[in-house]
Amino acid sequence: MTTVLKLGGSLITDKDRRETLDDAALSAAADAVADADVGTDLALVHGAGSFGHHYAEKYGVSVTEGTTDAGAALEIHGSMTTLNRFVLSRLHDRNVPALPVHPLSAGARDGEASLDFSLTTVCTMLDEGFVPVSHGDVVAHEGKGTTIISGDELVARFATALDADRVGLCSTVDGVYDAEGDVIDRIERFDDVADALGGSDATDVTGGMAGKVRTLLDLDAPAYVFGAADLPTFLDGGEPGTRID
Secondary structure, eight states: OEEEEEEOHHHHBOTTSTTOBOHHHHHHHHHHHHHOOOOSEEEEEEOOTTTHHHHHHHHTOOSSOOBOOHHHHHHHHHHHHHHHHHHHHHHHHTTOOEEEEOGGGTEEEETTTEEEEOOHHHHHHHHTTOEEEEEOEEEEETTTEEEEEOHHHHHHHHHHHTTOSEEEEEESSSSOBOTTSOBOSEESOGGGTTTTTTOTTOOOSSOOHHHHHHHHHTSSSOEEEEEGGGHHHHHTTOOOSEEEO
16 A cells, blocks of 8 residues: 655745744654554655745746746755755664755756656665655756746655555645535545635646645545644544545
8 A cells, every 4th residue: 555645845944934843843753753553655745835846936937937047046946955864864863764855956847737746766766665855846847947847746646556445635724625615525526526625627736735636636546635733633544624526
């Protein structure tokens, strides 16, 4: 069995302060991973939070807008690898055999939508007993230099390529909220929650909840959106927060 888990950038960093960890939250998440009786292969992805987002905004780079400035791309990538090293360090402190997977070295976009991203390394890491840890990053993009690949897109790519059995998005919210602010137990169609998420025509290119729900509904595996307190429950096979399938 294979589980794909994303640790949201808003969870593990202080988004109000540039390149600042939320060390308590990251450490608690690492504890949960280390203590879990997962009984499965585990692949991790983490968001950018106050790290990569700052530099992406500085240079006007997004999932659709690119830069041909190698220095700008390197600043974005370098900030993300710095955060990745922090995540790896907390996991190694707890004897989790984590190794990094940097999308800049593994993927490229051919045109607007097509992404050539090799997951051979991730599969080999899992087969050898490691926990691959990837992150949002810049990738080469035909005709645009480099653009952003989000952590949410990586989760979808990992889930599909690894034939994941379960997918989890751990964030600062307890699930997907309805119009009254209550956690929705289960989502099976986007139209059922479109009004609460801003409508079916909502544009989302930065990883907001509408985009997450759309992406997760396209997966074959059940996915869960939940808060940090429910991470141990998810890793132990429970169904916290909102189930999306």
